[in-house]
Amino acid sequence: MELKGKDLALLNILQNDINLSRARVSGFQASLRLVEADPSSSQLKAKLSDRIQKEYANIRKLEQQVIECEGRVSAFDETIKMLEKGNSESDLRPDSQMDKVRKLIRDFGKPMALTDILKALGVEGNDSKRNSLRGSLSGYARDRRVFTKEEAPDTFGLLEFNQPNKTPAEKPPNP
Numbered sequence: 001m002e003l004k005g006k007d008l009a010l011l012n013i014l015q016n017d018i019n020l021s022r023a024r025v026s027g028f029q030a031s032l033r034l035v036e037a038d039p040s041s042s043q044l045k046a047k048l049s050d051r052i053q054k055e056y057a058n059i060r061k062l063e064q065q066v067i068e069c070e071g072r073v074s075a076f077d078e079t080i081k082m083l084e085k086g087n088s089e090s091d092l093r094p095d096s097q098m099d100k101v102r103k104l105i106r107d108f109g110k111p112m113a114l115t116d117i118l119k120a121l122g123v124e125g126n127d128s129k130r131n132s133l134r135g136s137l138s139g140y141a142r143d144r145r146v147f148t149k150e151e152a153p154d155t156f157g158l159l160e161f162n163q164p165n166k167t168p169a170e171k172p173p174n175p
Contacts, residue, residue: 004076011069018062025055092146097121098136102146102158111150111157 032048035041092099104120105112114134115124123129137156141149148157 004073007069007072007076011066011073014062014066014069018059018066021055021059021062025052025059028052028055097133098140098146101133101137101156105147105156105158106160110161111148111152111155113152114154114156117156 028048028051032045032052035044035048092102100121101117104117108116112120114130114137118124118126118130118133121129121133123133134154137147138149140147141156144159146159148159148162149155150157
């Protein structure tokens with residue numbers, strides 16, 4: 001977390017440096033326009049042109065550093081999200097339909113048929129809800145996230161039912 005804060009502070013500094021270099025380019029260009037009318041100022045024109053090129057090179061270097069910082073900050077953010085998911089009970093949104101299904105199956109203590117889940121949710125007879133829930137549960141089970149697909153047709157359980165490190169008091173009874 002401290003590294004992210006340092007990178008955010010560095011991003012701020014880099015953006016300020018880029019703005020300063022852009023302002024310097026603008027100032028050098030304005031000066032160049034003023035001296036271009038004077039035929040005796042060829043050395044000054046060359047120096048100003050050189051300064052402008054150096055400022056552009058500095059801007060490119062700073063912009064590359066900004067990209068690198070933004071990449072690190074993005075990686076830190078993604079890591080934090082992964083840690084939060086890893087530390088939470090599951091990756092389901094609280095009070096979402098899938099969270100309710102998880103709680104329902106957990107309270108039931110063993111895998112449940114889709115028809116029983118729909119009945120408990122109060123949406124039995126709704127083919128659209130049935131197909132949507134079946135698809136969601138199957139997707140989670142296929143990805144080995146939260147739910148399992150059991151051998152019985154349209155029957156779903158929880159991954160936590162299969163965790164060997166749970167004590168017998170925590171483990172739900174077998175079907």
